[in-house]
Amino acid sequence: MSDNLNLLRNIIDYLESYQNEVGNFDLREFSIYLKDRVLNSEKQSTSGSFNTNNFSNYKQYQEVEFSTLLTGLYRFAKHYSKKAFANTSINSIDEFGFLATLLKDGTLLKNELINKNLIEISSGSEIIKRLTKGGFIDEIADEKDKRAKRINISEKGRIEIMKAFAEMHKVSEIVIGNLDSAEITEALSIFNKLTFYHNHIHETDRNSNLNELHSKYVSSRK
Structure with missing residues (x-):
């Protein structure tokens, strides 16, 4: 009960500050105000340097919590995808991605197909072998370079x-969860921004080691 009372007191304090600063009351505006104040407060209290001895309190580091949550969401999506493929001959989200890419882009060089799906060459080659063996794709010689496939x-x-698309749409609807339309739009904007950022790294510095990437893309902007 004491925790509930403390939470209520904190909310009342924020409400009083909101009324003093804004002057009117609207529940939606107050919720945005509360979100900004709480998140900004957490951000200001976050230490600038990562302490490996404080790993149990990882949530105080926004970048760590973000990566952890994003990884968890991917695993949820992967779990739902397995259910979607239960009544098809497709075995994984990677096989689905390869087929969807070919359906959209048409004939591709082997390396082009693998790179578009952001997979290592060795792993991508194994996926191509499985899809070829299953009769889902065909390999043909390139007209310009007979050595290329x-x-x-x-x-x-x-x-x-096409059978899998209907099931994967159900997966998409489950994955977005309880987000409303405005939240989905905001999330898409953020994810598209991050995707553009990481595509650039993938295209220009994919062979750089972790320290080189950190120095170029993180340390340089601090």
């Missing part, structure tokens, strides 16, 4: 990917 989705692959 182009990948094309087969009719069987088209049938399977």
Whole structure:
């Protein structure tokens, strides 16, 4: 009960500050005000340097909590995806991604297909082997370079990917959870910004080691 009372007192204090600063009361505006004040307060109290001895309180480091939550969301999505593929011949989200990319972009070089799906060459090659063996894709010689292989989705692959689309749409609806339309729009804006940022790193510095990446993209902006 004491925790509830302390929480209520904190909310009342924020409410009084809101009324003094804004002058009117609107529940939606107050919720935004409260969110900004609480998050800003947490951000200001966060230490500028990461302390490895304080790993149990990782939530005080926004970048660590963000990465942890993002990884967890990916695992949830991966779990739901397995259920979506239960009634198809597709076995993984990576196989689905390869087929969806070919359906959208048409014939691609082997390396192009792998790079578009952000997968290591060795892992991507194994996925291509499985899809070829299953009859979902065809490998053909490139007209300009006979040594290179182009990948094309087969009719069987088209049938399977179309079957999976309906189930994957259900997955998408589950993944967005209880976000409203405005929150989804805001999240998409943030994720698109991050995707553009990391695509640039992937295209220009994918072979750099972690310290080189940190020095170039993190330390340089502090």
